[in-house]
Amino acid sequence: MSTAEIGLIGLGTMGAALALNIADNGFDIAVWNRTSAKTDAFHEGAGDLARRITPTQTLEAFVAAIKSPRAIILMVPAGQPVDDQIAALRPLLDADDLIIDAGNANFHDTNRRSAEAGDLPFLGIGVSGGEEGARFGPSIMGGGKRESWDRVEHILTAIAAKHKGISCATWMGEQGAGHFVKAVHNGIEYADMQMIAEVYGIMRDGLAMTSDAIAETFANWDNGALRSYLIEISGKVAATQDPATGRPMLDVIVDAAGQKGTGRWTVIEAQHLAAPIPAIEAAVVARNLSSQREARAAAEVLFGSAPHHIAHDVLPLSTIEDALIAGKILCYAQGFDMIAKASDAFDWALPLPAIAEVWREGCIIRSAMLDDMATALRENPERNLMMAPRFADTLKQTHGALRQVVAQAALHGLALPALSSGLAYFDAMRTGRGTANMIQGQRDFFGAHGFARIDGGSGHHGPWAA
């Protein structure tokens, strides 16, 4: 019997949590998973919520269990699995049934799938918050036809995180707009995480702090301007001990970061858009470099390890905190600038202040700063966030600390790719007359590419000295 208000395919980490969240919010849901045993186990483990969940063993039974016109969420890995799942579902669906890809998709794929769907309803939505967010309130960035969003908005706003009662689920625009915003979210996530990892490195290797002292420092910072989910969990990660050895968990984890591709998608798209996001690029590069463990070990033998030790009075924790505040503002400024460029390039009218608002709760990059960022973007969505008065004031107070940290790290052989890229971005942005005049001179010298003169006109050539 068709009783479910919505269906969900893919009972992995995110799908299972999202299905429980939907049921918990009073919506009957049908579920299907490629591996049937997982469906049964999920239903058996759902407790009181099991009565709202219809487990199904075939796609036909799944489709039959959902009220028409249907809405079906896919929560499977990006790429071919999504295309395969859509291809398997479409023949079983009616023309007004809605498919919602809620995984992390490359927005170009979502654009293509929207075009392929034609008049058949299709949404691409970004969901952030990890397993806990999916279960108790994620941040949701919607994309696709507005009328399709309107059909499921009541469910999505109900299950999303709330900031002072306002739901963190917002429609971003047509086609792949939601998945694009989610990709930039993940790019910022990569940079934020990398900057935190870099200051962890300063504390561990430069200041010779124990994991417990590092955990305490993150916990202290979580009470100040840096208050955020990522700082909070970094403190918890640093405080955790390995049950098998009794050592700090961080000391037994291999230093090679994984990635599923969203940061890379962001960086590739930034290049197409000519959007400068150096801190995010540095974070993706740092993950790539982290996986070259053998080469790093060999280079350490060849060159010797750097003289890491830094005296605490040379680099007090308050200076590192200020540096991280500056770095964080600069990485968000880069992300929002990229979104603004994409909005123009793709004619999307992306709602920048609403994007900051939808990230205030539920998502991985939620942070105390986002409320002020939303206000700053509402006051002037065209202005780079680093020039909004409240952030400009903070940067005036903290960029000196960022400079101190980057300089001391350089002198002591500690790699800070994201923080130093953030500083270079800041310095380049505040330099009214930069050095690209030399590049233009070189280009004209070897290739007659022409240059503009400061006293007027473009397309000038030389003359150059022989």
Ligand SMILES: NC(=O)C1=CN([C@@H]2O[C@H](COP(=O)(O)OP(=O)(O)OC[C@H]3O[C@@H](n4cnc5c(N)ncnc54)[C@H](OP(=O)(O)O)[C@@H]3O)[C@@H](O)[C@H]2O)C=CC1
């Ligand atoms: N984990 C996270 O923190 C977040 C993940 N996401 C995104 O959510 C999506 C799901 O991620 P997550 O839940 O972590 O992944 P999991 O690996 O935990 O689960 C994947 C699910 O997809 C199913 N699946 C895998 N391949 C196929 C296929 N070819 N056809 C049909 N079903 C398939 C699996 O079924 P089976 O049981 O048969 O293997 C499983 O149910 C991804 O796009 C991910 O990027 C988004 C935000 C946060």
Ligand SMILES: O=C(CO)[C@H](O)[C@H](O)COP(=O)(O)O
């Ligand atoms: O989207 C997410 C959070 O917002 C996911 O956790 C994502 O899978 C993390 O990306 P990666 O695996 O590349 O670190």
